[in-house]
Amino acid sequence: MKxxxxxxxxxxxxxxxMAAEIVLQNPKVNEQAPAFSGIDSYGNTINLSxxxxxxxxxxxxxxxxxxxxxxxxxxxxxxxxxxxxxxDFIWLSIISSTPGDQGHVKPSKANELTESRSAYPSHVxxxxxGDIGMKYGAKTTPHMYMIDSEGILRYKGAIDDVGKGMQFFxxxxxxxxxxxxxxxxxxxxxxxxxxxxxxxxxxxVKYNYD
Amino acid sequence: xxxxxLSCAIFISSLLLANPVETGHAKASLITNLQxxxxxxxxxxxRLQMQEGWHTYWENPGDSGSPFDAVWATDEGxxxxxxxxxxxxxxxxxxxMTYGYEGDIVFPFQIxxxxxxxxxxxxxxxxxxxxxxxxxxxxxxxxxxxxxxAPSEILDxxxxxxxxxxxxxxxxxxxxxxxxxxxxDAPFLNAYLFPREDNYFSYPETQQLENVADNIYExxxxxxxxxxxxxxxILSLDGEGFLVKEELQSATGGMSLWQALMxxxxxxxxxxxMPCVFPVISLKVLSFVSMGGDDHTKIRNHAxxxxxxxxxxxxxxxxxxxIIRSTGSMIGWGYQLQSPVVVGILTLxxxxxGLILLTNINIASGLTSLGTNIQSRNDYSGSFFTGxxxxxxxxxxxxxxxxxxxxxxxxxxxxxxxPIFLSLGLGFAGPYLILAIKPEWIGALPKPGAxxxxxxxxxxxxxxxxxxxxxxxxxxxxxxxxxxxxxILGLCLGLAIWLIATFEKxxxxxxxxxxxxxxxxxxxxxxxxxxxxxDANSTSWTPTIEAELQSNNQAYLINFTAAWCITCQxxxxxxxxxDEIQAYLMKEDIRYIKADWTNRNEDIAEGLAxxxxxxxxxxxxxxxxxxxxxxxxxxxxxxxxxxxxx
Numbered sequence: 001m002k003x004x005x006x007x008x009x010x011x012x013x014x015x016x017x018m019a020a021e022i023v024l025q026n027p028k029v030n031e032q033a034p035a036f037s038g039i040d041s042y043g044n045t046i047n048l049s050x051x052x053x054x055x056x057x058x059x060x061x062x063x064x065x066x067x068x069x070x071x072x073x074x075x076x077x078x079x080x081x082x083x084x085x086x087x088d089f090i091w092l093s094i095i096s097s098t099p100g101d102q103g104h105v106k107p108s109k110a111n112e113l114t115e116s117r118s119a120y121p122s123h124v125x126x127x128x129x130g131d132i133g134m135k136y137g138a139k140t141t142p143h144m145y146m147i148d149s150e151g152i153l154r155y156k157g158a159i160d161d162v163g164k165g166m167q168f169f170x171x172x173x174x175x176x177x178x179x180x181x182x183x184x185x186x187x188x189x190x191x192x193x194x195x196x197x198x199x200x201x202x203x204x205v206k207y208n209y210d
Numbered sequence: 211x212x213x214x215x216l217s218c219a220i221f222i223s224s225l226l227l228a229n230p231v232e233t234g235h236a237k238a239s240l241i242t243n244l245q246x247x248x249x250x251x252x253x254x255x256x257r258l259q260m261q262e263g264w265h266t267y268w269e270n271p272g273d274s275g276s277p278f279d280a281v282w283a284t285d286e287g288x289x290x291x292x293x294x295x296x297x298x299x300x301x302x303x304x305x306x307m308t309y310g311y312e313g314d315i316v317f318p319f320q321i322x323x324x325x326x327x328x329x330x331x332x333x334x335x336x337x338x339x340x341x342x343x344x345x346x347x348x349x350x351x352x353x354x355x356x357x358x359x360a361p362s363e364i365l366d367x368x369x370x371x372x373x374x375x376x377x378x379x380x381x382x383x384x385x386x387x388x389x390x391x392x393x394x395d396a397p398f399l400n401a402y403l404f405p406r407e408d409n410y411f412s413y414p415e416t417q418q419l420e421n422v423a424d425n426i427y428e429x430x431x432x433x434x435x436x437x438x439x440x441x442x443x444i445l446s447l448d449g450e451g452f453l454v455k456e457e458l459q460s461a462t463g464g465m466s467l468w469q470a471l472m473x474x475x476x477x478x479x480x481x482x483x484m485p486c487v488f489p490v491i492s493l494k495v496l497s498f499v500s501m502g503g504d505d506h507t508k509i510r511n512h513a514x515x516x517x518x519x520x521x522x523x524x525x526x527x528x529x530x531x532x533i534i535r536s537t538g539s540m541i542g543w544g545y546q547l548q549s550p551v552v553v554g555i556l557t558l559x560x561x562x563x564g565l566i567l568l569t570n571i572n573i574a575s576g577l578t579s580l581g582t583n584i585q586s587r588n589d590y591s592g593s594f595f596t597g598x599x600x601x602x603x604x605x606x607x608x609x610x611x612x613x614x615x616x617x618x619x620x621x622x623x624x625x626x627x628x629p630i631f632l633s634l635g636l637g638f639a640g641p642y643l644i645l646a647i648k649p650e651w652i653g654a655l656p657k658p659g660a661x662x663x664x665x666x667x668x669x670x671x672x673x674x675x676x677x678x679x680x681x682x683x684x685x686x687x688x689x690x691x692x693x694x695x696x697x698i699l700g701l702c703l704g705l706a707i708w709l710i711a712t713f714e715k716x717x718x719x720x721x722x723x724x725x726x727x728x729x730x731x732x733x734x735x736x737x738x739x740x741x742x743x744x745d746a747n748s749t750s751w752t753p754t755i756e757a758e759l760q761s762n763n764q765a766y767l768i769n770f771t772a773a774w775c776i777t778c779q780x781x782x783x784x785x786x787x788x789d790e791i792q793a794y795l796m797k798e799d800i801r802y803i804k805a806d807w808t809n810r811n812e813d814i815a816e817g818l819a820x821x822x823x824x825x826x827x828x829x830x831x832x833x834x835x836x837x838x839x840x841x842x843x844x845x846x847x848x849x850x851x852x853x854x855x856x
Contacts, residue, residue, distance in 0.1 A: 024305045024414065026434050066347050102344045139273040139306055161763065161834065166279030166337040169347050177763065177834060195835050199408045203345045204274035204306045 024137040029196040033145070033153035034135040038094070040123040041110040046092070048151070055187050056090045057180065058145040059121070059159075060138040062103025063113055065203035067168070068141050071159070072117050076173040077142070080159070080181045081120035087184050093121040096133035098208030103141065104128070130207040140202035144180050148190040155183060155196055163201025231350035235340045236260040240332065240354035241316065241362035243369070250323055254290075254354065255316040255365040256280060256336055263342045265312045268298035270406050270443075272308035272413045275345065278317070278338035287327040291320040292754065294372050297444055297451030298404055303343070307413035309404050316368035330357055373444050373451025381441075381456050382466070387418075387430040388438060390445075390454070395425050398447040403431050403454065405443040409837050410435045439838070440822070457618075457822045467626055470618040471633045477612030478637020484777070487604045493567075493669055494596050496662055498645065506649035513646035515590040517639040519597020524635035527601070528619075528628055548810045550687045553680055553774065554696050556603065560677035561700050565707050567670035597639070603676070604638070613844050617823040686773040686808055751805030753813045756832070756839065759801060765833035766801040767855070770818060770826045772808040777844065778827040785846040794852060800833070831855060 027034050033056075037047045048056065059077070061068050071077040081091050095110070097103035105113065110124045127133055136145055136156070146155035160176035162168050183193050230239035237259040244252040256278075258266060267275040282290045296317070298309045323329050337349040381390040388411070390403060401419045405411045415432040422428050429445075442455040482491050494516060498509070612634065619630035636643070645651060677700075685693040702724055709720065749755070751768060759766045769786055771778040785791055786802075795802050807814045807826055818828060821841060829846065831854060832839035842854050 026412070064344065066345060134305065164276075164761075166276055166339065166347065167761065168276065169337065197409070201276065202274060203341075204303050204308070206343065207305060 023134070024139070025135050026137045027135070027153055027156070029153050029156060030192055031153060033147040033151055036132045036135055038125040038127055038132055040125055041107040041114075042123075043107065044123070046123050046125060048147070051090045052151055053149050054088060054090050055149050056092060056147040057084055058136065058138075058147070059091065059093045060133065060141050060143040060205060061093050061095055062097055062141040062203060062206065063105070063117075064102045065141045067163070067202035070169065071142060071173065072119070074173050075118075077159075078117065078119050080178060083181055084184060085120050085122075087188055089184065089188075090122045091120065092123050092125055093119070094125045094127050094132055094138070096127040096130045096138060097206040098130065099128055101206035101208075102203075103206055128208075130205070133205050133207065138200075138205050140200045141205060142202055143200040143205070146180065146183070146187045146193075148187050150190055152190065154187045154191075154193050155179065156200075157198030158200045161198075168201070229353060231352060233338075233340075233348040233350050234346060235264045235342075235348065236266075236338075238336055238350040238352060240334065240352040241365045242332075242354060242356065243361045243365050244356060245359060245361050247357065247359065248325070250325060252321055253318050253365060253369060254321055254332055255318045255362065255368060256334065256352065257314070257316045257364065258311075258338070259314045260312060260340060262313075264340050265301050265308075265310045265342075266315075266338050266340050267308065267310040268404065269295050270309060270404065270408050272301075272310075273303075273306040275308050275310065275341060276339045278336065280317075280319070281335040281337075282319075283333040283335075285327055285329060287324040288329055288332075289322040291322070292757075293317050293319055294369075294374075295444070296368060296371065297373050297446050297449060299446075299449075300402060302414070305414055308341075309413070316365055318365060318369050318372065331355055371450075373453050375452050377445055377452035377454060379445075379454055379456050380467075381458060383433065383436055383438065383458065384430075386436070387432050388441065388458075389428050389430050390456075391422070391426065391428045392445065392454075393426055394447060398450075400446075400448055401427065401429050402446045403429055403443055404446065405431065405441055407438070407441050407443075407838075410438045410441070455822075467618075467629075470615045470626070470630050473611040474615035474619070474630045474633035475637035475640070477615055478634040479640050481604055481612065481634075481638050482641065484604065487600060488672065490563075490596065490600045490603055490673075493666070494593075494600070494642075496666060496669075497593075497596075498642075499656060500662060509649040510646045511590055512593045513642045513649070515593035516597040516642050517646065519594040519599075520601055520639040520642075521597075521632065521635045523598045523601035524631045524638070525628070528631035532627055548687075548772075548774070548808070550684055550692070553684045553687065554699075557677050557680040557684060557696060558700060558703055559599070560603070560673050560680060562703055562707065564670040564673035564677060565704055567666055567673065569707075569711070601635075601638070613823055613825050613828065616825055617818075617821075680774075683774045683808070748802045748804040751803050751814065751817065753817060755803060756830075760832060763834040764801055765799060766803055766831070767795065768803045768805060768828075768830040770805045770807060770814065770823075770828040770830075772806060772826055774808060775826050781827055781829075781846040785848045785851045788848055791848055791851060794855070798855065800831075800855065 025034065033048065035048050037045060040046050063069065063072070068077075084091050093114075095103060095105060097105075105126070107126065110126065113119070114121060114124060125132065132138075136143075138145075142159050144155065144157060144159045145153065148154050157179065159180055160173065160178045162171040162173065162176040179195055179198060183195070186193050230237050239257045239259075240254060241257050242252060242254045244254075260266065267277050269277050271277060280293065284290055294317075296311065296315060298311060301308045301310050301312070321332070331353055333351070333353040335349065335351050337347065339345055340348050377392050377394075379390050379392045381388055383389070402417055410433055412432040412434045417432075418430045420428045420430075438458060440455075440457040442453070444451045445454045446452075481487060498512070615630055615634065619627045681693060681696065684696055706722060706724060710722075748769075751770075756766070756768070769778075769782075771782065773779070792802070794800075805814050805817060807818075815824070818824060818826070821828060821830065827844055829842035829844075830839050831842055840854070843850060
């Protein structure tokens with residue numbers, strides 16, 4: 001009987017877990033950003049709460065995705081990172097690709113990419129399980145989130161306004177309206193943004209779903 | 211040997227057909243259904259044969275991905291329409307969901323060309339995103355030799371299966387989902403609604419289908435944002451696509467049937483005060499005033515006759531609109547004024563009324579009830595006719611609330627059309643209906659007296675002013691020559707009225723005859739509509755202008771207007787045309803676009819339909835950063851306008 005009960009409990013628990021695993025959350029802007037903890041490319045444990053007092057930017061990335069590749073090849077993402085760094089932002093590049101899928105990298109490769117692309121992330125998080133991605137509802141690479149120094153989510157969406165359609169691949173990223181770069185000051189001042197939610201564009205985040 | 215010949219033949223014919231291009235994970239080619247080298251309208255399709263396991267995307271790709279981009283190199287005089295999207299399929303990539311196509315798909319484009327165009331070849335740069343679990347942007351430069359006639363059955367098959375039928379829906383937001391109710395008589399197993407809007411729906415969540423009554427179904431699409439004002443898309447029933455388009459309940463646009471009825475009632479009531487109706491209505495009010503001392507039955511009957519005239523005219527207009535629309539013609543409120551003949555006749559009616567009022571002539575016709583003639587007190591047909599006339603002259607006006615209601619009425623299934631028009635009529639006739647119910651309230655009106663005669667004569671001037679305005683409309687629609695003909699007709703009308711009033715019966719006949727003969731003369735020389743010129747500071751509207759400007763991040767303000775739309779003209783004087791506004795538009799780099807509907811134009815009608823409108827005025831504003839363009843109020847002042855533009 002006991003065995004039976006625990007089996008049933010196990011079934012219920014596991015089905016709940018499975019359901020939770022494939023549902024993307026949808027955090028609201030101007031509310032507390034979901035807390036998370038992850039491992040960076042140097043093996044350190046990084047908590048979002050470590051950065052209270054400093055604004056944070058989350059960048060979902062996958063270096064093999066053509067959308068991400070264009071942003072890095074044209075030195076656009078790096079330019080935004082540099083600008084954010086100057087404004088004392090913490091920049092977390094997050095890779096939610098599951099092992100074996102596109103974009104998944106070993107820690108050493110992640111550091112090599114940062115080096116070779118002259119990128120300025122504060123940390124690169126390796127989110128193999130996709131937990132952080134699901135908490136934030138990250139759908140695409142790139143997908144951007146801005147959190148103010150009090151831990152309030154201020155922005156979620158696309159990095160800029162040129163992602164709609166195939167024109168992206170011939171568009172000039174320098175001339176785009178960059179929602180992240182343009183709104184750094186407002187986030188720094190813990191203010192609500194004029195444009196707080198946009199539709200992210202790019203490749204799908206390669207979550208583990210099998 | 212035979213085989214080699216055959217494969218050679220296939221190779222050559224495939225070269226001639228479309229020059230298929232291998233793009234990496236697909237084969238792209240151009241096909242056409244052109245059957246005759248002189249055909250002015252035909253289709254060209256981009257056929258994409260994707261490798262197994264690969265897919266490309268629909269207009270709204272879902273959680274990730276991108277629709278394709280086709281850049282056509284065309285000669286002058288050749289128009290390539292936007293793609294007509296085939297019904298997509300769901301391509302789940304848990305926990306994400308994308309919408310697109312797999313296998314062998316054709317994207318059809320309609321081509322129009324003028325006869326002078328010597329179009330021999332058509333070329334396109336086709337860029338698309340093709341994905342399995344990874345995505346690759348691929349492209350092909352395709353060209354098609356149009357001198358070789360080889361109509362493609364594959365293309366025709368795709369065109370036949372395109373979603374072209376609009377399925378009518380009634381939707382509301384309930385418990386975090388959009389619940390879309392529709393009717394389907396034929397049985398089906400699976401339903402999926404592919405929403406076109408990209409910021410409101412949770413694509414990965416299951417859409418629940420429920421059979422709520424016989425042949426009536428409800429499908430729930432989970433939302434991530436509840437401030438959805440309108441939606442459109444494709445409803446796929448076992449793979450057969452139907453177009454869906456609806457405005458939802460909100461302050462500005464979409465509404466329920468209930469709201470539409472209320473808006474119609476309110477709009478109808480306000481219509482009484484609009485400048486084109488006011489003179490006719492005030493005459494009716496005067497005639498009621500003159501009945502001040504009369505017995506209540508008489509007042510009630512006159513009021514009811516007037517209401518009857520109003521209601522039956524609204525009913526006729528609704529029926530006519532429904533019949534004409536069922537033939538596929540896009541027409542709406544005020545459409546009759548797109549015909550110079552109708553404008554001409556209305557001009558003469560206004561002029562005639564003006565003359566009769568001014569000269570105080572008694573004519574034994576229905577028109578007498580316009581005045582305060584005592585003998586005609588029992589002539590209820592006069593009151594009825596005034597009701598008819600009031601609606602006819604009201605047609606160029608759109609009162610606040612009315613545009614949305616009439617738009618709703620005409621774009622809804624027919625069971626909603628009649629009630630809304632009746633509600634409009636009820637609102638319009640409301641004050642008189644109250645008079646019919648409570649005839650004693652007439653005591654509240656001022657006492658009749660000699661002042662009424664003076665006021666009646668004064669009302670001749672608003673009537674003639676209306677006639678002048680209609681003449682201007684007529685001139686814009688036609689030409690100065692045609693206007694002179696109309697004025698000659700007006701002169702004859704004046705003469706006829708004078709003859710009828712002054713002389714014996716035989717002269718009356720003469721007058722009538724003269725008028726008829728001249729009318730025939732005018733109708734024989736029916737003017738052809740002329741093309742309106744855009745103002746120097748505005749751009750002309752085209753069906754694709756919004757998409758173009760949005761993709762260029764160019765803010766814009768669209769003014770759907772017409773010479774016959776007096777509300778539009780007033781708004782232009784009060785707001786849009788003012789120097790400060792034009793300077794503001796210039797300063798803020800907002801492109802000002804005019805869509806002139808003075809003459810019939812199916813494209814503009816369809817443009818209005820995109821905003822669920824069938825009438826004007828309609829003002830659309832968009833600037834970078836806005837998800838959707840915004841509908842501005844129907845009555846504008848410069849303050850209101852600036853506030854919205856900010």
